[in-house]
Amino acid sequence: MADAGGRIRELITPEGVDLRLRLGEAAERLGALVLDLLIMFAIMLAMSIGSCSVIAATGVSKNNSGTFQAVAVIWLLVFFLVRNAYFVLFELGPRAATPGKRAMGLRVAARNGGRLTSDMVLARNFMRELELFVPLSFIFAGGQGVDGWLKLLGLIWCAIFVFFPLFNRDRLRVGDLVAGTWVVKAPKTTLLPDLASEGEVRLADFVFTQAQLDAYGVYELQVLEDVLRRRDRKTLQSVADRIRAKIGWTRGASEMDGDFLSAYYAALRRRLEGRLLFGKRKKDKFDNS
Amino acid sequence: MTAPVRDLTLKSHRFRTEREADWRELERLLRRAEGGILRKLNEDEIVNLTVLYRSALSSLSVARATSLDQGLTDYLESLCARAYFFVYGTRTTFLQRIGRFFSHDWPAAAQNLWRESLVAGGLMVLGAVVSWLLVASDADWFYAFLPGIFADGRDPSASTASLKSTIYATKADRKFLSILATGIFINNAGVSISAFALGFAFCVPTALLMLFNGLVLGSFLELFFSRGLGLGFVGWLSIHGVTELLAVGLAGAAGFRVGLAMAFPGKQTRVAAAGAAGREGAILIAGTVVMLFIAGLLEGIARQLITLDWARYVIAGTTAVFWAVYLYFPRKPRSEEARHG
Numbered sequence: 003m004a005d006a007g008g009r010i011r012e013l014i015t016p017e018g019v020d021l022r023l024r025l026g027e028a029a030e031r032l033g034a035l036v037l038d039l040l041i042m043f044a045i046m047l048a049m050s051i052g053s054c055s056v057i058a059a060t061g062v063s064k065n066n067s068g069t070f071q072a073v074a075v076i077w078l079l080v081f082f083l084v085r086n087a088y089f090v091l092f093e094l095g096p097r098a099a100t101p102g103k104r105a106m107g108l109r110v111a112a113r114n115g116g117r118l119t120s121d122m123v124l125a126r127n128f129m130r131e132l133e134l135f136v137p138l139s140f141i142f143a144g145g146q147g148v149d150g151w152l153k154l155l156g157l158i159w160c161a162i163f164v165f166f167p168l169f170n171r172d173r174l175r176v177g178d179l180v181a182g183t184w185v186v187k188a189p190k191t192t193l194l195p196d197l198a199s200e201g202e203v204r205l206a207d208f209v210f211t212q213a214q215l216d217a218y219g220v221y222e223l224q225v226l227e228d229v230l231r232r233r234d235r236k237t238l239q240s241v242a243d244r245i246r247a248k249i250g251w252t253r254g255a256s257e258m259d260g261d262f263l264s265a266y267y268a269a270l271r272r273r274l275e276g277r278l279l280f281g282k283r284k285k286d287k288f289d290n291s
Numbered sequence: 292m293t294a295p296v297r298d299l300t301l302k303s304h305r306f307r308t309e310r311e312a313d314w315r316e317l318e319r320l321l322r323r324a325e326g327g328i329l330r331k332l333n334e335d336e337i338v339n340l341t342v343l344y345r346s347a348l349s350s351l352s353v354a355r356a357t358s359l360d361q362g363l364t365d366y367l368e369s370l371c372a373r374a375y376f377f378v379y380g381t382r383t384t385f386l387q388r389i390g391r392f393f394s395h396d397w398p399a400a401a402q403n404l405w406r407e408s409l410v411a412g413g414l415m416v417l418g419a420v421v422s423w424l425l426v427a428s429d430a431d432w433f434y435a436f437l438p439g440i441f442a443d444g445r446d447p448s449a450s451t452a453s454l455k456s457t458i459y460a461t462k463a464d465r466k467f468l469s470i471l472a473t474g475i476f477i478n479n480a481g482v483s484i485s486a487f488a489l490g491f492a493f494c495v496p497t498a499l500l501m502l503f504n505g506l507v508l509g510s511f512l513e514l515f516f517s518r519g520l521g522l523g524f525v526g527w528l529s530i531h532g533v534t535e536l537l538a539v540g541l542a543g544a545a546g547f548r549v550g551l552a553m554a555f556p557g558k559q560t561r562v563a564a565a566g567a568a569g570r571e572g573a574i575l576i577a578g579t580v581v582m583l584f585i586a587g588l589l590e591g592i593a594r595q596l597i598t599l600d601w602a603r604y605v606i607a608g609t610t611a612v613f614w615a616v617y618l619y620f621p622r623k624p625r626s627e628e629a630r631h632g
Contacts, residue, residue: 013372016379019348021372071469078473082480086580094385096325098376109376113566117380120388121396125573131481132488176491179562180549180569188376191369193314194362198304224361231362271359272301278357279302 008171011186013115025173026108026185035134037102042084053077085135089127094120099188107189113172113182122181129177133163197230201268208265214249215273221286223274226267230260238263303358310350314370317343321373344374397578400571401618404544407551411501411543415536418505419512426513433514436506445511451518458520458527459598472591479535479583483542487576490546491565493554497546504539526600529607531590537614538582545572545579582614 009025026034053073060069092100098118099109110126112118137160167175178184218226229241242259245251245266253262274284320340324332332340351367358364383391401408425432430447437446445457482500489496515524548568556564589606597603 013375015348015371015375017345017348019352019371021375022368023372074470075473078470078477082473082477086480086484094388096377096380098380111376119570120392121570121574124577125569128484128573128576129488129491129569131484132491136485180491180565181573182563182566182570186372188373189369190373191366193311193366196304196307196360196363198301198360202300202304220359223359227361268301271303274359275301275303275357278359 009173011172011184015115023111024187026106026187028167028173030106030108030187031167031173031175031185034100034102034106034108037105038088038100041101042088045084046081049077049080086127089130090123093118093123093127103185107187108185109188110183111186113178113184118183122183124181126175126177126181126183129175129180133166133176136160137164194231197227197264198268198271201264201266201271204261204265205268208262208269210249210266210269212273214251215270216284217249217287218270219284219286219289220274223267223270226263226270230263230267233260235259303354303360303363306350306353306358307360307363310346313343313346314350314367317347317374318370321370321377324377325373340374341378344371344378347371347374392574392577395622396574397581398618398620398622400545400574401541401578402621403571404541404548404575405619407544407547408540410547411497411540414498414501414543415505415508415540418502418507419509420505422506422509423513426510427517433510436503436510445514447514451520454515454518455520455523458515458523469591472587475590476584476587479538479587480580483538483579483583484576486539486542487545487549487572490543490548490550490572491553492550494547494550497543497550500546501540501543504536508536523600526603526607527594530594530597530603531586533607533611534582534589534614535586538579538586541575541582542579545575548572585610 009027011023011025013021013023015021053076056073057070089100093110097104097109098111103109110118110123112122140156140160163176167173167178172178172184174184226241229237238259242263245263246253251262277284317340320332320336320343323336324340347367348371351364351371354360354364354367422432422436426436426447433447445454486497486500489500511528512521512524515521549565549572552564552568553561559567589610593606594603597606
């Protein structure tokens with residue numbers, strides 16, 4: 003429930019439910035970009051090796067300059083397509099994400115919550131020329147034949163575009179700004195088992211009093227859920243000890259930390275959900291209203 | 292705790308077990324829907340998916356209000372978001388999108404940006420006139436506008452005969468035409484995309500690009516006209532130049548649109564204005580890439596093979612008429628509903 007760094011955005015569906023979209027983090031975006039660039043590089047490398055072997059096999063002489071030309075033209079066109087169409091084609095697809103974004107659990111979405119239209123995808127990727135390819139060629143060319151001041155200006159210019167996403171709340175790059183899009187998290191989460199079903203079995207051995215169940219609120223319940231799902235023995239032990247101390251629970255002889263926590267989770271959740279039905283949401287342990 | 296045994300199960304847990312099958316089914320359909328062209332859903336499945344989507348949304352609302360199982364709400368949130376993007380996303384095929392682009396979107400964008408196009412064209416003409424006058428008064432200006440490598444031997448120091456030979460290619464120049472054409476196209480497409488992207492900086496770089504383009508053009512025109520090769524040069528230039536210069540002008544117009552929206556957003560917010568302008572400009576840029584591809588073919592192949600002045604003028608005239616009719620012939624406006632996608 004915690005808003006991770008203020009990255010949760012409201013998206014009300016036409017049915018009136020807020021989907022609470024989570025924006026992609028800058029690091030994830032960078033990771034996706036690096037992956038995509040590697041894939042693009044791999045395609046061009048394979049293409050170049052293929053072209054070279056075709057030319058080596060046929061040899062270049064006056065008689066077959068046709069093959070050489072065809073290979074060169076195909077190579078150039080593939081280069082153009084990879085550079086300009088790779089992002090567009092993938093983002094126009096049903097997943098609205100390039101392979102890199104998919105790997106990082108991201109997708110492109112329209113900021114207004116509507117459809118992601120092709121003009122948006124085109125606009126955000128044409129801007130890439132300025133944000134990515136110009137700085138890249140600037141780095142590789144090192145601003146040759148340009149004097150110091152211009153070099154500095156070029157560097158500042160590139161830096162503005164490259165670091166633009168870090169300086170706004172929505173992590174928009176210039177292309178996103180111009181296209182009216184943003185990049186949101188779309189991870190494929192699996193339905194985790196309900197911890198209460200296990201806890202209820204344990205509840206047969208544990209009986210908590212009303213006061214013991216009023217010690218904590220929703221926030222602590224969800225932290226406990228997290229702890230139980232991770233199943234880290236040390237954490238389980240220290241959390242169990244702290245809860246026992248807080249609610250004044252004397253540890254039984256053969257009582258396992260995991261079992262105790264599991265039972266307490268189920269009992270606490272029943273108590274809090276019961277109060278929820280009566281319109282009372284106990285936020286955390288300090289909420290005594 | 293003296294609750295009867297049958298009431299031991301939490302209400303939220305029972306809620307979950309009752310609905311779980313539906314969520315799993317929605318997940319399965321979504322996985323197929325996102326899988327691509329090969330695993331397309333049929334009508335029934337799409338209807339089923341939307342029904343399941345709405346029931347998942349209501350589950351999400353119920354879960355948020357009554358369940359404290361964080362794993363469940365996280366799952367439902369991501370499931371609903373995925374389904375939302377499918378249900379309310381675009382479902383036109385790629386070919387339909389391409390078709391609409393050529394039949395409507397591109398000409399409409401060109402027509403909408405007529406003012407910006409005129410400004411871009413005006414800047415090029417201005418550049419050409421200025422450089423013509425300057426080069427006419429002192430040939431040294433030519434080198435100021437065109438660094439040696441760019442002019443490729445076509446400069447005021449060249450003899451008239453060698454200038455003439457550059458516009459009427461000899462057989463030796465006809466090698467590697469297709470590579471030349473491709474290279475020209477890729478270079479120009481890059482320039483056109485930059486003209487658009489640079490417009491973001493309040494039009495200034497785009498305006499400079501247009502002016503510079505005009506300066507180069509004017510210098511060459513003056514050079515060739517002063518040697519009495521004007522007619523031949525214009526033929527040599529316009530066989531592809533009509534298409535190419537129009538494309539460059541349109542690219543500049545798209546850049547101006549973005550820059551103007553950034554500078555003067557009007558009643559909208561700056562971001563919203565830039566967004567609307569950017570999307571319209573992007574359509575136009577995609578169009579200019581197509582135009583530049585055609586221009587590259589004309590320049591790299593047709594120009595080298597056709598050396599008769601009149602034939603070059605015929606082709607140039609044909610392209611001019613074609614683009615004028617295709618881009619600017621008035622059409623029926625589309626309904627708002629059909630526009631999206």
